Structure formats: C-alpha cells, structure tokens
Amino acid sequence: MECIECGKKLGLMRYRPTGWVPPHKDAxxxxxxxxxxxxxxxxxxxxxxILFTDxxxxxxxxxxxxxxxxxxxxxxxxxxWMRAGTLLSFNPTEQMLGAGFxxxxxxxxxxxxxxxxxxxxxxxxxxxxxxxxx
Numbered sequence: 001m002e003c004i005e006c007g008k009k010l011g012l013m014r015y016r017p018t019g020w021v022p023p024h025k026d027a028x029x030x031x032x033x034x035x036x037x038x039x040x041x042x043x044x045x046x047x048x049x050i051l052f053t054d055x056x057x058x059x060x061x062x063x064x065x066x067x068x069x070x071x072x073x074x075x076x077x078x079x080x081w082m083r084a085g086t087l088l089s090f091n092p093t094e095q096m097l098g099a100g101f102x103x104x105x106x107x108x109x110x111x112x113x114x115x116x117x118x119x120x121x122x123x124x125x126x127x128x129x130x131x132x133x134x
Contacts, residue, residue, distance in 0.1 A: 003030035
C-alpha cells in the first residue's frame, strides 16, 4: 500500500487526519502528508490552540490576555481548581498537580500573547523610525 499523495510505501502506520476526506475507502496517507493536511485543516478552522495569528488585532489579543488573567486569578483563589480531568482521578495529589499545571499553562499563554504585543509595538516603532529617516 502506498501514500496517495507522495507515493511512499506504507507499512502498518497509515493515517487519515481529521478533516481529510479520502477519495476512496482504501486511500491512506504517510505521516508527513497527514501532518500537512492536519495543519492546513487547523489553520482553516482557526483552531483555538493557536494563541495568536496575524489576523488578530491588538485589541483581540489584549482581550484574550484579560480572559487568561481572570482564569489565573480564579485558580489562585481556589475557585476553579477542580476541573473535570483532575476531579475524575479522586486523588488529591493528582488534583493539585493538574490545577498547578493548568495555572502554569494560563501564565504561559499570557506571557506569549504579551510578547506578541511587544513585538508588534516594536515593529511599528521601527517602521516609524524608517519612515522618518526618508
């Protein structure tokens, strides 16, 4: 069996990524081709996993930072620590670890988005300086 895109010989590992409709029932992709299709599918949907894109305005990023800061504040206050994934374990240690990881993830999202806003501001400043030199 071969990948229908690149012709690579397929072993036991064959892929059909989400969002890809095979042309026939025996159509399969290799890992590389499947990853390309999955990336394209996610980009088309604007998957929420993407923290920012060039299409997002500065105000949209600022609003997302505010939402993440509120989520983080709830974690620190202890009101949102019991998420479904950690609650199902019934293990207090796992529940605390899960809550801690969620708080770290929220903090990282805030920092990444703030860095994007700083980068955009610096790019605007550089552009203004270059236009002023002309």
